[in-house]
Amino acid sequence: MKFTQAIVLALPAFAAAFPGMAGVNSRAELEDYIRSEIKREQLEGRKAKPQLLNPVGKLLGALGDTVSGLLNSVGSAIVVADNKRPEEGYEFIAPGPGDSRGPCPGLNLLANYGYLPRDGYVNFGQVLEATSRGFNMGTDLATVLATFAVLGSGDLDGLSFYLGSGKNGIGGLNRHSVVEADVSPNREDYYNGCGDNHHLSSRLVKQMVGYAAEDPNKEFSLNVMANHYAQSAGFSKQYNPYLYYFPFPQIVSLGAFAFYPNFFSNGTYGAGGVANYRSIMSIIGAEYDEDTSEFKYVPERWPEEGWYRRATPYGAVQALTEAFTLIYTRNIIVPAVAQVGTPNLSVQTFLCNIYQGINSITPLVLGGTEEETAKAVTWALSVLDPILSKTALGCPDSVISPNELFPNSQQEGGPVVPPRVPSDANTGDNVYNQIYFTNAPKTPQCSQ
Ligand code: HEM
Ligand SMILES: *[C@@H]1O[C@H](CO)[C@@H](O)[C@H](O)[C@H]1NC(C)=O
Numbered sequence: 001m002k003f004t005q006a007i008v009l010a011l012p013a014f015a016a017a018f019p020g021m022a023g024v025n026s027r028a029e030l031e032d033y034i035r036s037e038i039k040r041e042q043l044e045g046r047k048a049k050p051q052l053l054n055p056v057g058k059l060l061g062a063l064g065d066t067v068s069g070l071l072n073s074v075g076s077a078i079v080v081a082d083n084k085r086p087e088e089g090y091e092f093i094a095p096g097p098g099d100s101r102g103p104c105p106g107l108n109l110l111a112n113y114g115y116l117p118r119d120g121y122v123n124f125g126q127v128l129e130a131t132s133r134g135f136n137m138g139t140d141l142a143t144v145l146a147t148f149a150v151l152g153s154g155d156l157d158g159l160s161f162y163l164g165s166g167k168n169g170i171g172g173l174n175r176h177s178v179v180e181a182d183v184s185p186n187r188e189d190y191y192n193g194c195g196d197n198h199h200l201s202s203r204l205v206k207q208m209v210g211y212a213a214e215d216p217n218k219e220f221s222l223n224v225m226a227n228h229y230a231q232s233a234g235f236s237k238q239y240n241p242y243l244y245y246f247p248f249p250q251i252v253s254l255g256a257f258a259f260y261p262n263f264f265s266n267g268t269y270g271a272g273g274v275a276n277y278r279s280i281m282s283i284i285g286a287e288y289d290e291d292t293s294e295f296k297y298v299p300e301r302w303p304e305e306g307w308y309r310r311a312t313p314y315g316a317v318q319a320l321t322e323a324f325t326l327i328y329t330r331n332i333i334v335p336a337v338a339q340v341g342t343p344n345l346s347v348q349t350f351l352c353n354i355y356q357g358i359n360s361i362t363p364l365v366l367g368g369t370e371e372e373t374a375k376a377v378t379w380a381l382s383v384l385d386p387i388l389s390k391t392a393l394g395c396p397d398s399v400i401s402p403n404e405l406f407p408n409s410q411q412e413g414g415p416v417v418p419p420r421v422p423s424d425a426n427t428g429d430n431v432y433n434q435i436y437f438t439n440a441p442k443t444p445q446c447s448q
């Protein structure tokens with residue numbers, strides 16, 4: 001792979017956006033930078049010791065038969081004082097009209113506090129910094145996600161993208177089958193949701209809460225999320241004729257189930273943190289409405305009782321491992337990748353395939369000419385190279401392979417040709433303080 005002009009052109013944008021990257025002037029320096037960040041995180045992870053802050057138990061009153069039991073799980077988290085969020089100077093302000101919000105609760109929340117620009121138009125460096133600071137997302141994982149967001153849903157020159165719908169409804173994270181995927185924890189599929197793949201779905205939250213109520217600790221554990229996934233995957237296989245599991249969004253969708261306990265717990269999940277109802281529901285903006293017994297979608301917010309981010313970074317290797325071993329195996333959806341069903345499919349081969357087949361999605365570069373597409377491929381590969389070919393994942397040095405890796409990417413439902421929905425009324429930025437999807441959509445649900 002050649003380091004061409006494209007990445008050189010992109011670098012000043014990096015440096016301006018992410019002060020820690022100021023000294024980065026070449027591809028080699030960019031690789032060094034990303035690798036040193038990952039190493040620093042690994043060392044920090046080893047040192048971090050959770051300290052106990054007065055655990056409190058608080059019962060917040062009954063909300064209904066299913067959810068009342070879950071409220072007992074407030075408190076008793078082991079947390080590190082420095083990890084309290086939000087920090088001084090980051091104030092919650094609900095998004096107003098014109099502020100772009102979409103399918104990702106993590107990024108929506110960060111924008112609601114000013115960790116990301118409040119208008120929801122964000123760039124690469126801001127995303128790396130904010131996801132680390134707000135949630136302790138590992139640099140490698142944030143880099144992979146942000147690279148695909150810029151490549152598939154954003155603007156290469158500014159290395160930026162919209163959190164919801166893009167300018168004139170083009171691009172943005174709402175864009176289907178590029179980063180945004182079907183079988184999301186709490187969003188409906190693009191086709192059956194009639195284009196609404198970005199609002200919190202009440203019926204899905206009810207399904208998830210039902211599994212949490214059966215958990216011995218009443219937590220939203222990985223096991224609870226795996227049950228929730230298996231149920232939803234079965235539904236989509238049965239009712240969504242355009243269920244297309246394109247590899248990259250598949251990783252995002254599976255990863256997102258593991259993100260619930262790992263990023264939204266109060267404290268570090270697996271090291272004294274608790275994935276309790278109060279923390280999760282507040283962060284994803286799910287407010288129980290007693291009158292209707294449904295979940296209203298309200299702006300994403302850290303819980304008022306106080307909340308502590310995880311003490312150690314959660315990165316790409318752990319995310320992919322949990323996604324593929326604990327979540328995916330509960331209900332396999334066959335994607336268009338050759339190794340499925342053979343022992344050759346592993347987290348590593350899967351991600352490496354995407355890395356090598358990255359040009360399967362570059363036709364999505366908006367308004368892309370051949371030249372722009374080539375520039376985008378070069379840029380994405382150079383950013384991903386230090387993570388995918390030089391770390392634990394150890395992909396072979398990139399040889400850009402032809403599109404035959406993903407032969408179906410041009411079929412309806414695939415990333416190049418998303419399914420047509422009867423109405424585009426549901427595709428704009430998030431509108432809050434409403435209830436969406438009280439019933440499971442077995443056919444496109446265009447009015448609610
Ligand atoms: C680093 C840049 C990030 C990008 C580009 C990104 C993008 C996305 C996109 C496109 C989706 C929709 C996927 C789907 O349809 O299933 C999504 C969902 C999700 N994201 Fe992010 N995300 C990022 C960071 C984060 C962070 C830091 C967190 C947690 C703190 C997070 C948590 C989630 C969760 C839990 C979902 C699933 C939402 C649901 O259906 O309930 N993401 N993200
Ligand atoms: C988080 O944990 C701290 C310390 O145990 C506790 O004071 C706080 O109430 C907890 N917050 C939630 C939302 O559970």
Ligand SMILES: *[C@@H]1O[C@H](CO)[C@@H](O)[C@H](O)[C@H]1NC(C)=O
Binds near residue numbers: 338
């Ligand atoms: C699996 O890997 C082996 C050895 O690398 C190779 O010979 C075989 O063709 C692969 N099978 C598939 C289905 O990719």
